[in-house]
Amino acid sequence: MGSTENLENMLQELRRGLIMLAVLSQLGKQQYGYALLKLLADKGLAVDQGTLYPLLRRLEGQGLLQSAWNVEGGRPRRYYVISSEGKKLLPQLKSEWDGMVAVMSRLLRS
Amino acid sequence: MTLVELYVAEVGKRLPLRSRRDIEAELRSTLEDMLEDRGRKAGKPVDDDMVKDLLKEYGPPDKVAATYHPTQYLIGPRLYPFFLFVLRIVLSVLTVVLLVGLGIQIAAQPLQGIELAKTIGSGLAGILGAALQAFGNIALVFAILERVLPASEFKFDERKKEWDPATLIKRSEPAEVKLWEPIAAIVFTAAAMLVINGYPQLVGLWFLQNGGWHSIPVLTAAFFRWLPYLNLLWALQIALNLVLLRQGRWQAATKWSSIALDLASIAIGLAVLSGPAIVSLSPEALQATGLAAVGNAASLNDVLAQAVRTAIAVVIIVKGVQIVKDVVKLIFRRG
Numbered sequence: 001m002g003s004t005e006n007l008e009n010m011l012q013e014l015r016r017g018l019i020m021l022a023v024l025s026q027l028g029k030q031q032y033g034y035a036l037l038k039l040l041a042d043k044g045l046a047v048d049q050g051t052l053y054p055l056l057r058r059l060e061g062q063g064l065l066q067s068a069w070n071v072e073g074g075r076p077r078r079y080y081v082i083s084s085e086g087k088k089l090l091p092q093l094k095s096e097w098d099g100m101v102a103v104m105s106r107l108l109r110s
Numbered sequence: 111m112t113l114v115e116l117y118v119a120e121v122g123k124r125l126p127l128r129s130r131r132d133i134e135a136e137l138r139s140t141l142e143d144m145l146e147d148r149g150r151k152a153g154k155p156v157d158d159d160m161v162k163d164l165l166k167e168y169g170p171p172d173k174v175a176a177t178y179h180p181t182q183y184l185i186g187p188r189l190y191p192f193f194l195f196v197l198r199i200v201l202s203v204l205t206v207v208l209l210v211g212l213g214i215q216i217a218a219q220p221l222q223g224i225e226l227a228k229t230i231g232s233g234l235a236g237i238l239g240a241a242l243q244a245f246g247n248i249a250l251v252f253a254i255l256e257r258v259l260p261a262s263e264f265k266f267d268e269r270k271k272e273w274d275p276a277t278l279i280k281r282s283e284p285a286e287v288k289l290w291e292p293i294a295a296i297v298f299t300a301a302a303m304l305v306i307n308g309y310p311q312l313v314g315l316w317f318l319q320n321g322g323w324h325s326i327p328v329l330t331a332a333f334f335r336w337l338p339y340l341n342l343l344w345a346l347q348i349a350l351n352l353v354l355l356r357q358g359r360w361q362a363a364t365k366w367s368s369i370a371l372d373l374a375s376i377a378i379g380l381a382v383l384s385g386p387a388i389v390s391l392s393p394e395a396l397q398a399t400g401l402a403a404v405g406n407a408a409s410l411n412d413v414l415a416q417a418v419r420t421a422i423a424v425v426i427i428v429k430g431v432q433i434v435k436d437v438v439k440l441i442f443r444r445g
Contacts, residue, residue: 077143
């Protein structure tokens with residue numbers, strides 16, 4: 001396995017949990033998949049559509065998101081929004097994330 | 111049908127039926143959104159090249175469909191430990207039962223040479239076939255369970271919550287040799303060697319007559335032809351037990367030596383089974399004791415010969431199973 005492939009695999013591992021938190025944090029207001037993809041990209045987190053859509057379905061399956069079909073401009077779109085269970089979980093995840101960032105910053109500086 | 115529709119249909123073909131329409135609709139609306147976005151940025155209507163570029167970027171239909179599937183398992187991690195657990199029990203019981211059946215079959219028919227080898231070969235092939243069939247059936251049942259059991263049920267790994275570190279100590283104990291085991295093995299083997307080599311007439315049918323004990327020797331000339339090999343085997347077993355007594359625990363070398371000795375005893379056992387009877391009760395001698403009439407004496411002789419053959423067959427099977435277990439342990443569990 002080459003070093004580039006190693007790096008890609010490690011980055012993929014790193015991003016896996018991070019994208020889940022990013023998605024939950026941005027769905028306080030309902031969004032359809034492509035709009036969320038653009039929103040995340042605009043804020044600096046480029047996510048592959050092949051990662052985002054299955055993740056949205058998985059989070060919905062876990063009860064952390066809700067979804068509904070709406071027709072807007074003649075096109076049906078599936079809108080996602082964070083569920084009450086997701087809202088309960090999000091502050092804890094954020095707090096954990098802050099802790100991890102602080103720890104990792106200290107570790108990487110030393 | 112447009113290229114986008116064809117693409118969506120290709121992806122849909124590879125999706126589970128229950129979520130197919132939903133994912134197809136979402137994929138279609140996403141692709142249309144993306145095309146609209148690209149057309150707006152390019153400042154021109156969407157054309158075929160734009161569609162082809164987008165679909166190429168989105169990826170081959172099979173890869174897109176694969177992103178919606180969790181890793182595909184015939185039997186997933188949730189059920190796999192239980193599958194192994196059931197498989198081990200079923201295969202062990204099946205193998206032992208069939209081996210015992212084969213042993214009884216061999217013992218019941220006084221076969222020799224090539225006929226004996228044929229019976230053993232076809233019996234073992236039958237056991238292998240039955241084991242493969244059982245494996246297939248169990249795998250099929252678990253593959254179905256994997257697909258029909260809801261994720262919330264059948265949490266086999268809940269047992270792990272009760273895991274006790276003390277079990278690690280218990281698990282390491284089998285390597286320890288209990289002091290009495292090699293001592294008993296040495297004493298009994300040496301005693302057997304002494305009696306069979308020095309006083310073979312003691313091995314016989316003992317009976318009380320006229321206020322005194324008498325015996326009818328049972329070991330035949332065929333037995334004494336095997337005696338040098340048995341003596342060598344027993345001497346090596348005594349030597350192995352002396353080493354174990356000194357080391358206090360099983361090690362790879364002693365385990366492999368024990369396996370080699372078990373294999374040697376199986377070889378001798380099979381050779382004995384394929385040859386003439388190693389025990390015999392002379393009907394005349396039996397009749398002279400007054401213990402049995404002529405007809406009964408002959409039957410008693412047959413029963414004795416049969417019982418010895420069965421006992422040898424059972425010992426061969428037990429040792430065979432033990433060898434397989436020991437080899438698997440040595441190779442896969444490192445001791």
